[in-house]
Amino acid sequence: MFRLEKRPAPSRAWTAATPVLAVLLTMLAGGALFAFLGTDPVAAIRTIFWDPIFGEFAFYYRGQLLVKAAPLILIAIGLSLGFRAGIWNIGAEGQYIIGAISGAALGLAFYPTENRLIFPAMVIAGAFGGWAWAMIPAILRTRFNTNEILVSLMLVYVAEAILASVSSGLLRNPDGMGFPGSRNFSDYPAAHNDFLIESAGVHWGVIAALIAVVFGHVLLNRHLLGFHIRLTGQAPRAARFAGVNPSLLVVVCLGISGALAGLAGLFEVSGPAGQISIDFNSNYGFTAIIVAFLGRLNPIGVMLAGLLMALTYVGGDAAASTLGLPAAAIQLLQGMLLFFLLAVDVLSNYRIRPGKREAA
Amino acid sequence: MDLSSINPLVLLASIMVASTPIMLAAIGELVVEKAGVLNLGVEGMMITGAVCGFVVAVETGSPTLGFAGAALGGAVLALLFALLTQFLLANQTATGLALTLFGLGLSSLIGQNYVGIKAPPIATIRLPVLSDIPVIGPIAFRHDLMVYVSIALVGAVWAVLKYTRFGLILRAVGENHDAAHALGYKVVPIRVAAIVFGGACAGLGGAYISLIRVPQWTQGMTAGAGWIALAIVVFASWRAWRVLLGAYLFGGVTVLQLNLQAAGVNIPVVYLSMLPYLVTILVLVIMSANRSRTALGAPGALGRTFHASQ
Numbered sequence: 001m002f003r004l005e006k007r008p009a010p011s012r013a014w015t016a017a018t019p020v021l022a023v024l025l026t027m028l029a030g031g032a033l034f035a036f037l038g039t040d041p042v043a044a045i046r047t048i049f050w051d052p053i054f055g056e057f058a059f060y061y062r063g064q065l066l067v068k069a070a071p072l073i074l075i076a077i078g079l080s081l082g083f084r085a086g087i088w089n090i091g092a093e094g095q096y097i098i099g100a101i102s103g104a105a106l107g108l109a110f111y112p113t114e115n116r117l118i119f120p121a122m123v124i125a126g127a128f129g130g131w132a133w134a135m136i137p138a139i140l141r142t143r144f145n146t147n148e149i150l151v152s153l154m155l156v157y158v159a160e161a162i163l164a165s166v167s168s169g170l171l172r173n174p175d176g177m178g179f180p181g182s183r184n185f186s187d188y189p190a191a192h193n194d195f196l197i198e199s200a201g202v203h204w205g206v207i208a209a210l211i212a213v214v215f216g217h218v219l220l221n222r223h224l225l226g227f228h229i230r231l232t233g234q235a236p237r238a239a240r241f242a243g244v245n246p247s248l249l250v251v252v253c254l255g256i257s258g259a260l261a262g263l264a265g266l267f268e269v270s271g272p273a274g275q276i277s278i279d280f281n282s283n284y285g286f287t288a289i290i291v292a293f294l295g296r297l298n299p300i301g302v303m304l305a306g307l308l309m310a311l312t313y314v315g316g317d318a319a320a321s322t323l324g325l326p327a328a329a330i331q332l333l334q335g336m337l338l339f340f341l342l343a344v345d346v347l348s349n350y351r352i353r354p355g356k357r358e359a360a
Numbered sequence: 361m362d363l364s365s366i367n368p369l370v371l372l373a374s375i376m377v378a379s380t381p382i383m384l385a386a387i388g389e390l391v392v393e394k395a396g397v398l399n400l401g402v403e404g405m406m407i408t409g410a411v412c413g414f415v416v417a418v419e420t421g422s423p424t425l426g427f428a429g430a431a432l433g434g435a436v437l438a439l440l441f442a443l444l445t446q447f448l449l450a451n452q453t454a455t456g457l458a459l460t461l462f463g464l465g466l467s468s469l470i471g472q473n474y475v476g477i478k479a480p481p482i483a484t485i486r487l488p489v490l491s492d493i494p495v496i497g498p499i500a501f502r503h504d505l506m507v508y509v510s511i512a513l514v515g516a517v518w519a520v521l522k523y524t525r526f527g528l529i530l531r532a533v534g535e536n537h538d539a540a541h542a543l544g545y546k547v548v549p550i551r552v553a554a555i556v557f558g559g560a561c562a563g564l565g566g567a568y569i570s571l572i573r574v575p576q577w578t579q580g581m582t583a584g585a586g587w588i589a590l591a592i593v594v595f596a597s598w599r600a601w602r603v604l605l606g607a608y609l610f611g612g613v614t615v616l617q618l619n620l621q622a623a624g625v626n627i628p629v630v631y632l633s634m635l636p637y638l639v640t641i642l643v644l645v646i647m648s649a650n651r652s653r654t655a656l657g658a659p660g661a662l663g664r665t666f667h668a669s670q
Contacts, residue, residue, distance in 0.1 A: 004449065006667065088453055140641070144649040149400065149453070150591050151644060154637040157584050165630035289457055328469035335462030339440070342450040342458060350449065 004350040014348035019294055019301070022341040023308065029340070030333045039323050047323060048315030048330075061314050063201030067272050069310035070205040071096070071264035073303055075288035077209075077216045078257025080297040084220075085232040087253045091137065091152025092261040093285025094159035095130040099262020100269035101166055102129030104276045107191035108171060108183060118190040123204075123266060130262015131255050133159065138254035142247040148254065156285070167278045181277035185270045193271030205267030209306075212260055216299035225252065261285060290338045309334065371619060376507055377573060379611025381406070381565040381582075383510045385589035386596070386603045387517050388561025393593055394521060395554035396534035396661035400456025401441055402562050403586025404463020409434040409563025410570035411467040414577045415474055417567075423482040427506065427567050434563020435556045437463055442555040446548050449665050460586070468579045479575035506568050511604070513561070518600035530554060534659035537666040547666050562586065584637065591640045595647055597657030606643075613639045 027049065031041035052061035075092045082089045089095075103126030110118050137151040166172075168180035175183070185192045196202045220226035232239040232249055240246065264284065273280040291309050295302030316330030346352075385402050392399050412433030417426025441459050444450040482504050521527040530550060533540045537547045569585065570577050588610055595609075596602035617632040625632075 004667065090457060140645055144645045146641075146645050146648040147594065150587060150594070151641050153587050154584070154591075154641050157637045158634040161630050161634040165628065286461060290461065293454060326469060326472055328465055328472055331465030332462065332469050333465075335458065335465045338454075338458040339444070339462060342444055342455050343448050345450060346448040 003353045003355045004346070005353050006350055007348075010348045015296060018344045018348055019296065019305070019341060021344050021347075022294070022337060025340040025344070026333060026337040029336055033329065033332065033336075034325065037326070037329060039319075039325055044319055044323055044325055047319040048312060048333075051318060052311055052314045057318075059199070061318065063199055064314045064317075065307065065310050066201040066206050067203070067310075068313045069306045070203070070209040071268050071284045072288050072291045072309055073209040073306035074205065074212050074264040074267075075257070075261045075285060076291035076295060076302045076306055077212045077299055078260035079288055080292040080295065080299070080302055081216065081219070081229055082253035082257050083233075083292055084297050085229040085249055085253055086236065087250055088149045089134060089137070089152050089254050089257045090149055090289060091134075091154075091156045091285070092257060092288055093281065093283065094152065094156035095133045095258040095261035096265035096268075096285045097156075097159040097163050097281050098133040098265070099126040099128075099130030099259075100265030100280070101163065101171070101276060102126060102132075102262070103266035104182060104185075104269050105166075105171060107185065107188070107270065110191070111183060111188055114190045116190070119193070119204075119270070122191055122270060123263065126262045126266025127259040128262070130265065131259040133262070134254045134258020135251070138251045141250050141254075148250070152254075160281075163276070163281070164278050167276050171276050173275075182275045184275045186274055191270060193267050195271075203267065203271045205264065205271060208263055208267065209303075213299045213303045216302070220299065229253065261288075287334060290334055293338060293341055312337075371615060373503070375608060375611045375615045376503060377611075378615045379607040380507050380510045381568045381573065382585055382589045382592060382610055383514065383603060383607035384506075384565035384568065385562040385586055386592040386607060387510075387514050387600065388558035388565075389589055390593050390596065390598060390600060390603055391517060391521075391530070391561075392554050392558035393662055394534045394598060394659055395530050395551045396537055396659050396664065396666075397445065397551050397555055398452045398456065398663040399438070399441055399459070399555060399558060400453060400590065401437070401459025401463065401586075402558075402589050403582060403584065404460035405434040405437045405559045405562035406463075406566035406569075406582045406586040406589075407467040407580065408437050408463045409566030410582060411471040411474075411566075411577060412563065413567025414479060414570040415470060417480055417571055418474060418477055421480050423480055423571055426479075426571055427564055430563040430567030431560040432563070434559040434561070434566065436559070437466075438555050438559020438562075439552075441559070442552045445665070446551055446555075449667055452663050452665070464580060471577045471579065474577045475579075477577065479571045479577075482572055482575075504572055506564070506572065510564075510568075514600055514604050521600060531659070534661055537661045537664070541666070541668055547668075551666070562589070565589070588636065588640050591644055595643050597647070598659065599657065609643070610636060610639070 027045055031045055034044040035041040052058060052065060075096065079089060079092060103122040106125040107118060107122045133155060136155060137148040140146040140151050141148045167182065171182040173181060173183045193203050193205065220230065228239065228244045228249060231242065232244055232246065269276055269280055287309060291302060291305045294308070295305035312330055312334055316327065319325040320327055385406055389399065389402055409430035413426040413430030416429030417423045437459060441455055444455045445452050521531060529545050533545060533547050533550050541547050566582055569582060574581065592603060592606035592610065595606040613636050617635045620627065621629055621632050
């Protein structure tokens with residue numbers, strides 16, 4: 001049998017290696033799953049992980065990659081700040097929806113005015129909407145010590161109810177002949193988040209995601225606040241003695257992640273999704289949790305993880321259309337990835353020694 | 361608006377039905393948390409139980425086997441959580457979230473060919489004599505077996521935790537795992553047993569939704585019931601009989617909003633359908649605002665990883 005021996009400090013080599021190991025394990029387990037479903041595992045894995053970048057139709061898929069990665073990275077950067085400090089915002093999906101609704105509502109209110117300031121104003125409104133939605137769990141946590149995990153999650157369901165209501169009511173397209181869904185932003189140039197570089201799939205959300213990565217990196221490595229976040233995560237008591245204000249940290253971490261999720265929602269609704277509709281959200285808020293962990297809660301890592309996760313989306317779509325792989329199988333693959341990641345994490349925190357297990 | 365269309369007897373009876381799934385999931389999670397483990401994957405285990413139970417019941421035609429399959433499905437998923445948190449010492453919060461995301465994917469994959477099928481009907485048990493009592497009979501004694509099973513389970517958990525040696529050991533492990541370990545109790549096996557029990561209960565709760573309450577399979581049909589069950593454990597301040605109260609409260613809110621929607625009350629549907637979630641938040645705030653009370657209830661080692669290294 002084996003015995004686990006705690007390392008004095010997490011191993012740097014393993015910390016970097018475990019995400020790669022987890023991805024490889026996921027590919028193996030995913031291949032087994034696909035074989036069980038009656039799809040050729042090698043072809044499926046190649047369609048998902050290889051073809052979108054290097055395959056015959058890669059020119060199409062490469063653009064899709066950034067479109068999917070941008071919201072994931074934006075949200076995951078915010079989440080990783082909180083997760084580092086032990087502040088669990090798992091309601092990013094709700095903040096994403098509310099951000100999209102507030103930004104879109106502002107834009108639609110000005111329809112059909114053409115003015116260069118409309119889109120920037122929508123961006124601010126989107127960030128504000130997400131921030132405000134995240135402030136609910138933040139204030140309840142700091143004022144009443146309420147568990148932010150449960151509150152932020154409950155607010156996702158509330159946000160979904162609001163989305164269902166506005167897409168068939170308040171924001172419904174008046175020219176849409178009674179169909180649910182708002183006006184399409186592609187018909188409204190002043191509010192449209194159009195592609196800046198069409199072939200590469202670059203829109204303003206991609207630029208914002210890049211800025212967020214840089215911002216997150218600088219914050220965590222060069223700023224006192226980032227130091228406080230890291231300290232609180234590693235030693236909460238020591239952080240308290242060092243003068244870190246835990247309430248302030250909750251408000252800041254939830255606020256940043258809410259605002260970034262709101263931004264992601266706005267860029268998505270005004271660009272790729274095109275309109276507020278009952279199902280415009282694609283569960284990015286939940287998948288971003290996987291991205292944050294896969295990126296080791298490190299901004300650069302999150303960027304790479306976001307690209308990889310986008311690959312599973314794009315490749316999954318491709319596999320669904322060419323190989324008939326069920327969409328749920330991709331969702332399962334993403335879930336598996338997080339499991340394997342958490343499982344192999346033991347290697348970075350513990351040494352595995354042969355020998356008898358201690359009496360435990 | 362026509363409130364007279366709401367029959368109070370039917371309303372109260374349907375509250376008992378609506379609260380059963382969350383009661384089952386919450387009493388399981390209570391045992392898990394009493395052993396010092398925070399499993400946030402209740403939603404994932406519930407939805408897996410819902411689909412496993414539904415598939416087994418449809419394939420065999422037997423709802424009883426369906427419930428057995430659901431309990432098994434939930435337990436297997438819980439075992440995965442136990443493997444990660446107890447043997448590979450992974451963070452419990454993150455693993456619980458992973459369990460939920462994984463369970464949602466797994467269930468929609470298993471259930472993709474079962475959408476739109478009706479579940480085999482389940483017999484209502486009319487307890488002789490008792491079910492003929494006016495008023496009380498129709499409310500409390502004309503339900504399917506699972507309603508009584510869930511209430512009996514709450515009673516059993518309460519009795520075991522309070523009066524038996526095993527209950528005492530389980531609570532000791534949850535309060536202070538180092539002390540329990542020093543006394544020679546097997547912390548990890550006890551926790552694994554509790555986690556598996558919690559998974560089986562969540563699975564049963566999920567199957568109750570897909571086999572009796574709805575009774576159909578749709579993707580993501582638990583719609584946050586697992587998270588509400590987690591909230592009920594906090595509401596109950598980790599006491600078994602209070603889980604009963606909490607489940608009835610939330611079941612009541614759910615049924616009431618559905619009835620108000622059906623009666624065409626002048627409140628937009630959007631507010632009614634978010635009511636259960638808002639009530640959950642409100643209850644959590646009220647419970648947690650009183651710091652001394654929650655601090656008394658919560659097991660001391662809740663959510664902390666145990667490793668016998670020191």
